[in-house]
Amino acid sequence: MTPEALATLAHLRRARDLIDREYASALDVPTMASRALMSPAHFSRQFRAAYGETPYGYLMTxxxxxxxxxxxxxxxxxxxxxxxxxxxxxxxxxxxxxxxxxxxxxxxxxxxxxxxxxxxxxxxxxxxxxxxxxxxxxxxxxxxxxxxxx
The missing domain is CATH 1.10.10 (Arc Repressor Mutant, subunit A)
Structure with a gap:
């Protein structure tokens, strides 16, 4: 795995941890994406590729x-x-x-x-x-x- 891919996963984990901790607050994709240091569209694509569902789907689950x-x-x-x-x-x-x-x-x-x-x-x-x-x-x-x- 490349260093860039590892960095991306670390950023995505930061956003997923935010969802796990703050699930009861008003979270939206731009807020999650900012935690992952990505644009909302890029974050959504990367999150789905890494975890198999969209950020909003993960939040609702x-x-x-x-x-x-x-x-x-x-x-x-x-x-x-x-x-x-x-x-x-x-x-x-x-x-x-x-x-x-x-x-x-x-x-x-x-x-x-x-x-x-x-x-x-x-x-x-x-x-x-x-x-x-x-x-x-x-x-x-x-x-x-x-x-x-x-």
Whole structure:
């Protein structure tokens, strides 16, 4: 890996750390890009190439991940929405459903006993949300494998 590529990754990590720390604040791509010392367009391209999703997509995934933890602990959907920095309950619910595969209220009402018994670091990895499109894509691959082998 070239020194320039390593420097780019270091700058991108700085921006990703900003997202992880400040997910509840009003972050936009220009703010994230300035942390990475890049123009917004170049930053978006580089971030997607490095992490597989857009900066805004990463931000929303982090917000939904944090909201899932709050909902598991009994917080209301509206309070969780506001706590993670979402300004619209409707948009939050739509994005939550897109990423988690179920509505926030359905997720909140479900029992989460197994997660409560896990060490926090295991629970964080286990409950990390995956976009439904990615999950569907992986299941199609699994479905196609037995057919191809038959």
């Amino acid at each position: 982090r917000r939904i991940e944090r909201a899932m933890a709050l909902l598991r602990n009994g917080m209301t959907v509206t309070d969780a929405c506001m706590a993670v920095g979402a300004t619209s309950l409707g948009s939050f619910s739509s994005r939550f459903t897109e990423i988690a595969g179920e509505t926030p209220s359905a997720y909140r009402s479900r029992k989460h006993h197994a997660i409560a018994a896990m060490p926090p670091f295991v629970a964080k990895v286990t409950t990390r949300p995956l976009r439904r499109a990615a999950a569907k894509g992986s299941s199609r691959i699994r479905e196609a494998t037995p057919t191809a082998a038959a």
